[in-house]
Amino acid sequence: MEKSRKEKYIGRRMPRRDALVKAQGRAKYTADYRTADMLWGKAVFSGMAHARILRVDAAKAEALPGVVCVMTAKDLPAAKKYGIFCADKPVIAENMILYEGDPIAFIAAETKEIAEEAAALIEAEYEALPVVEDPREALRDDVPPIHENHPVTGNAKVMAEVTLDRGDVDAAFAEADIILEDDFETPQIEHVYLEPDCCIARWVDDTDVLEIVAPQQAVYSTLRALAPVFGLPESRVRFISPYVGGGFGGKEDSCCDLAVIAGLLAMKTRRKVYSEFTAEEVFRYTGKRHGSYVHHRMAATKDGRVIGLDIDIILDKGAYQSMSGLTGGPHAVAQRTVLYAAGPYSVENVRIRSRAVFTNHPYGAAMRGFGAPQIHFAGESQMNELAHRLNMDPVAIRKLNMITPERPTSFGQVLTEENGLGLEECMDKVKAELDKPFMPKHPVRPSQRRGMGLAAYIYGTGMPYKSEGAMCVVHVNRDASVEVGISTTEMGQGAQTVMAQIAAEALGVPVETVNVPLPDTFLSPDSGPTVASRSTTFVGNAILDACRKLLAGFTEAVAHGVGCSPEEVTYAKGVFAAPDGQEIPLRRAIYMAATQAIPQSAVGIWYPPVDIGFGPKGGNSMHTYSFGCQGIDLLLDVETGEIELLRSVLACDIGHALNPQLVEGQMEGGAVMGLGYALTEGVEYKKGVVSNDSMKDYVILGFKDLPQMTSIIVEAANCMGPFGAKGVGEPPLVATAPAVREAIRNASDGVKLNRIPFTPERVITGIYKAKEGGQTS
């Protein structure tokens, strides 16, 4: 698709429409709706990661004045377990604590202080059980399974196993000139969205509806997951999401953790209930990025062609399934690690196994990148090692291996230029930028060494399921203003803004007249969850579908009204033109439609027109993929292990930037989150309980850590995307960690660090071990 640009709104750097209300503090988040008449709902936890519950006694708590009710497991009215895909997480733990976030009671009190006092009065006795923290340890025969009676997996230790087996891996390794074999490790990661999880629940008495207001990412996922817990049909539970103060995948599940507290207490007390997690509780109880242990073997020719991959991945699943696939389907994160294991390269012989293993840690949930950052850390690190071994340029070796129309993906999907293959352009541009001279702002210390590195990525848009699609509804009012009903939540990515741009462009109306209300399951159809970098493409295409239907109807109405055939009527910039020269403005056409039983509202729907299906032998997985390249330039102090970032150069092929300012925002934010992944972040535990449960001890990057940031938008259009777009929310942080690893390797003359984060402690220990000739990490 050639560069646009006849479009009025598409491709424009339009300021987002919620920026002003947020900049003025007028934007309301869930906690801002709390009023003094609401009860305070609080869950009580055991402080233990693994225990049998012997006794819970709520009598003293119930007796405290100001406590309105206390619920324990025996008080649950309907389903006792829930989960986004699989109902395996206890609403209130009855017999077992499998991670610290399994609550033992819910309390509703008049004030927060009384609720906290009552929580301290809950009496409980436990039998402590051995805590299993390392999924590799969990697999040992002498370690009993965490789940004895899981609803899907019984007493299995492996929650899910996903495999890919193509070609002849053993033959490839037998004939290879070079074999690389390494172990890589990444920790669990916290989302650290600034808005702590919270929830307001209200039983609407005169319509028998449970109304829940909470920050979330998937109003329909939470509805489906929780209606059984409330014992209500989905049509009687209303989920509303106001502005969300950051999600990054975490608020897909964590919303449920709060909604069960407030919702059940609201139903029981028939009063409005507000519940929240403190920042510490978010750290301790909500889902995390899966930690990974990857055993990675690569077989290559001396010319640099990767001919075989043999990879074993173990993921720290934590205590519950969370991001499993559809019931009975493959585990989503495990599946993505397999899908992206070969990176953006065409490798014919692959044997990949990924197992999500239960532990007593917080459940592995969705987090930006969804398995791709973990596996790219391994794969791209080894690709860089191969380049070193063969003394080849890191970009050249990647070009040699990359997916082309002639060379399909490692899972057998053929991608053509129409799908958008922008990797080469991304790598060339990153390299060109890194090659430019750059002087550090401060004098370089004698102990500091300079190093640069890069890595590439592949990341699909959407989810690899046949049921993956989006619906929307577009209403055109009599005055030609438009409402777009979608369930996409606004968590900072700018969905409302870009959807308004798409609708305005498609309908030829001023963008200011397009309203995109915040999601509400009573008003918005199911657009699918706000995840997987899918909203612009899937929901955008659904909106285009609805707009096409509307315009087709209005065209028909005009044609009938003027007495010609619809093919003779044209529409541009808000005006219909009849063959006799008559001009009918949109408003008039709408009225004509209203008199002819032609709809002024349309349901739009979009499913990728690709045969999606991924199994152990591969298959088409997504309708399009983003490609990109991350370059890093840094100074390494070889005496202390300190890293000083100089430059981050990120190029992302995102098909087409519908709003370049929003795209840059995702790239910049993603790159910094990726740098934190590489350098400072990681959940730490003491006896299975999160020990760095605050922003003081869980370190994210700040202003002072920023290198010079360059974001390069590459547009290799996706023929199936709205105006050529691909997703951009997650790709920006997929390749950061291996790029940083490579830069450190080059700065230190060969220190190979295979565990992130690269804290000064890890780096200096690695430098010294390398000096002593040992394993560096």
Place this chain on the structure above:
Amino acid sequence: MKKFSLMRPQTLEEALTILRDAPDVLPLNGGTDLMVDVNEGKLISPRFMYIGGLPELKKIEVRDGTLCFGGAVTYTELGACPDISAFPCIGQALSNLASPPIRNMGTPAGNMGTASPAGDFNLILLALGAEADLVSAAGMRTVPLSEFYLGVGKTVREKSELIAEIRIPLVKGQHSAFVKLGRRRGQDISRVSSAVSYLLDEGRIRDPRIAIGAVNAVPFRSGTFEEIVSGKTPDEAEAALEGAFPAEANPRRAYKRYVVTPMVRRAIREAQAQEGDWQWS
């Protein structure tokens, strides 16, 4: 149960009387340590006495060749005092200590009281040979910083005492520097830190103070390192320390054995170019 109670004496005398009669009362300045403890449930319903506004504790002045500042002076207020140019390590510390909002609220005296092993300014005061006046209703005593800390969170301050004043001697020709190793650049707890001061006599180090923080339970000066560097030029001192490890240091984490000396050497090197700048008469 209240989160805390808060008394607000109007004068230092009033404050000291309260402390004499109710030693469980905790003096409160900016709250950057104590209020966090309240929010995190580490302090249950404490009785606070706010001293942050007491005029007697807000003075900053030069007196008898020392820079004196009161126990309620914030980091920001200290940083605005032009006389700190005599101590380059203070300027360095202030731009690396926590972040501006915390410096607007927090006080050197408060952090002395908290006695964290990683306290950046505690280290500075040690390296500059500071002393503090502890006052109570019964009187006053002066304690050099080198004798102030007893352990993690433990100091010689009695419950009835307040840190009324901290004094740093102004020394003509004094060089100083502060360095810290953290996980990120801004607002981070030091993992290893060092503050160094010395004079240069014809280019040779005299009266060195080498202070190391975030390694032992308390910030400490390394006498062994000070002996090594005395009489040497900074370059010679750096070279002499290479590969050495301060005998006084006892880090719990193994990697600190690699990085303590490089940090000290860095501080010595930086101090060479950083001579105190003041209106010596």
Place this chain on the structure above:
Amino acid sequence: MVMRLWVNGVEKEVQAEEDTMLIDLLRDRLHLTGTKKSCCSGECGACTVLVDGLPFRSCITPALVCEGRRVETIEGLGDAAHVHPIQQAFVDAGAVQCGFCTPGMILTAKALLEKNPEPTEEEIVEAMSGNFCRCTGYVKILDAVRSLVPYRPQEKEEKG
């Protein structure tokens, strides 16, 4: 007890317990919900308000110690009818994503620019370094503040 505070240029008398934190007084008693509650341990800066022109962590500041001091919240900068130039700069630069850090960022920028209307890049970074953001990667926030230099302070409108 009754507390007297100056908030956004207006003296307020508020009924509150002595252990009320400034952030809770602002949000719950005065219904000024623009100041956000996040880490509650003085780390993230989402709760930033200005006290006598200085950025403070309202989550760890007792309201009582602010009696007689000037407190400014994001609501004091502007509203739908009057957009403060710093707010406009954030909008134009794309410096707002989820918006939770934004009020704190804007107030910190205001404190900087009013004290130092022509800050260097380093001074901007230093001044903002106590405010954290998880969405933007900070780049466009810096763009927004830089775009205001040299800064012309606003005439204070008498309110209330």
